[in-house]
Amino acid sequence: xxxxxxxxxxxxxxxxxxxxxxxxxxxxxxxxxxxxxxxxxxxxxxxxxxxxxxxxxxxxxxxxxxxxxxxxxxxxxxxxxxxxxxxxxxxxxxxxxxxxxxxxxxxxxxxxxxxxxxxxxxxxxxxxxxxxxxxxxxxxxxxxxxxxxxxxxxxxxxxxxxxxxxxxxxxxxxxxxxxxxxxxxxxxxxxxxxxxxxxxxxxxxxxxxxxxxxxxxxxxxxxxxxxxxxxxxxxxxxxxxxxxxxxxxxxxxxxxxxxxxxxxxxx
Numbered sequence: 001x002x003x004x005x006x007x008x009x010x011x012x013x014x015x016x017x018x019x020x021x022x023x024x025x026x027x028x029x030x031x032x033x034x035x036x037x038x039x040x041x042x043x044x045x046x047x048x049x050x051x052x053x054x055x056x057x058x059x060x061x062x063x064x065x066x067x068x069x070x071x072x073x074x075x076x077x078x079x080x081x082x083x084x085x086x087x088x089x090x091x092x093x094x095x096x097x098x099x100x101x102x103x104x105x106x107x108x109x110x111x112x113x114x115x116x117x118x119x120x121x122x123x124x125x126x127x128x129x130x131x132x133x134x135x136x137x138x139x140x141x142x143x144x145x146x147x148x149x150x151x152x153x154x155x156x157x158x159x160x161x162x163x164x165x166x167x168x169x170x171x172x173x174x175x176x177x178x179x180x181x182x183x184x185x186x187x188x189x190x191x192x193x194x195x196x197x198x199x200x201x202x203x204x205x206x207x208x209x210x211x212x213x214x215x216x217x218x219x220x221x222x223x224x225x226x227x228x229x230x231x232x233x234x235x236x237x238x239x240x241x242x243x244x245x246x247x248x249x250x251x252x253x254x255x256x257x258x259x260x261x262x263x264x265x266x267x
């Protein structure tokens with residue numbers, strides 16, 4: 001949907017007084033025509049679900065109004081149709097109204113008002129994209145949304161085969177279980193980004209904004225199959241410390257994950 005600004009349609013007496021008739025002979029003004037065009041485009045946008053069912057449900061749970069959901073959907077459609085690049089995203093955000101920015105804030109569960117000047121290109125572009133389409137512009141394995149940073153499995157830059165395997169594995173899985181599984185994959189970053197002192201002792205972790213940060217999923221040596229096997233090996237080593245039901249569920253998941261990856265030809 002192209003946003004229509006009053007700049008292009010100045011409010012003058014001549015605009016509102018020009019009349020024509022529709023096919024029933026009823027008079028209507030230019031303003032009526034304009035409003036009809038806007039309403040029709042809005043209906044077309046609402047007929048296209050650019051948000052996605054999962055994100056739409058989450059937005060509703062966050063208390064978004066029907067109007068806000070419609071705004072977000074239209075923004076996502078416009079950003080996609082115009083091919084906004086990460087470098088252009090902040091200018092696009094500046095063109096939005098206060099209400100539209102508030103709708104995006106609710107949609108992405110942001111605690112603070114969107115401060116456009118404080119955003120990175122990645123943080124800005126991901127405000128204009130649905131969850132499934134968000135980008136990892138700097139390939140650090142994380143996704144910036146506004147000023148927030150999150151991990152998403154599979155990482156945005158994973159292959160289509162990995163993404164298809166994940167969709168098959170997680171179909172019908174509830175949000176709580178997905179979060180638990182996400183943590184296992186996120187732990188790869190913790191072991192890769194341990195910060196040590198001069199004596200080699202662990203003193204913390206590097207953050208995604210640190211120059212020392214590494215994305216294990218982007219390493220040339222990374223193997224999804226090897227990772228799945230490592231998860232199973234670590235699970236066995238931790239078995240005695242785990243609830244039996246959780247152990248069995250996790251073992252079944254990673255055993256199936258390894259097999260599903262193989263079905264999609266992922267090494």
